Amino acid sequence: MTNDIDARLHAKEKRRDRIETFLKQHPVILVLKTNLPGDKTHSTEAALLLRQFNHLCETFLHIPGEFHQAADGDYYLYGTKTDATKLKKHMLYLEDNHPLGRLVDLDVHTPKGPLTRKQLNVTERRCFLCDKPATVCRRENNHDENELVAFIENRVRREILDALKRTAVDALRKEIFTYPCFGLVSSKNSGIHKDMNISHFLSALEVLEQAFETYLRLGLEDTIDLDALRARGKEHEERLLSHCKNINTHKGAHFIFGLILPHMIRTLFANGTFDAMLAAIKKDAAKITTSDFTNLKTAKTCGEKAYQQHQIKGVRGELENGLQSIMDWYPQKTLSPIQKLVKIMARLEDTTLMKTGKETLNDVKACMQAVEAADFQTLEKIQDCLKDTVSPGGAADLLAVTFFFENTDHLFAKTP
């Protein structure tokens, strides 16, 4: 116990020294730390909170945070020239209004010392549970530690689940609004499709959001029961089809996100890396491929026909290979959406391009490989050429997955 207190005091001193040193190089320092009870200081929740808020701070300040481990809780430091008072006001806003803001401290230091709420005439911080001043509840020991821990665990779970669900739906929406996009349905026109338009796609998102909630919840259970996941998937797929009056807008995307989402949330709460998530997805996708294709007699869907005639596994194969059509080049966040789409099309066995046989797929792939090799110089011409003939539905689904990863990959542990 004494050792523990010593270690925490020592950590506090060390942080103070580090801030002093940092202040010799930068006029203003921001310190991001979690504000959790002792037992939770080094928990998965703490790690997720730090990564989430580090992402916000880095995006806001346009500088990378410097990560430090410490016995009293890990933290990030940011050295900046931003006006200290303005920065403190923004950070107070986050602390008081972000759904997880009460669980972190965002302290601003200058050579004159830390800026306080009192100096800015802002009310003191509130307790997580009862909304009294936090200092009062701490001094009077108002709450049982178990109550606090349960609150923190539930709040972080709920927020991460909501964030993943929202980001997945936003990624699909962003894909629908991507233009130019060859002959896919977009906000400008229906591409080569006569039976559907953007309204069908946008209204499907409501059903998908409910489906995603189900899959994320399954991911938080002790083990991911693949049979249960597929049974729920089948139900949601039917709801999706009937909602869209039997027009298939998101069958592929629903399948892909249905496998990614539970594995992602599971990996995040196991403090795992992005690669650990991919490994888990590969394993389950291999089981799905075996069960779907091994005893396939009459091929009904486009995907089943592609496998029976050409041994092409389509979206299942892509998941089994750990999303190689994306991971081959990911991340390249500065590329335009259509450039990302080209990169995917250059690699993917997109069964939606195999309606008349394998030739279209092979031609399109070769064409996209050439566009990529020419550093996209020929893209405009090719886009114009293919916009009335080619609708790469499978690649579009993976473009949405790319958008999704770009907005969530900061949540993963960097090292195993």
Ligand SMILES: [Zn+2]
């Ligand atoms: Zn309280």
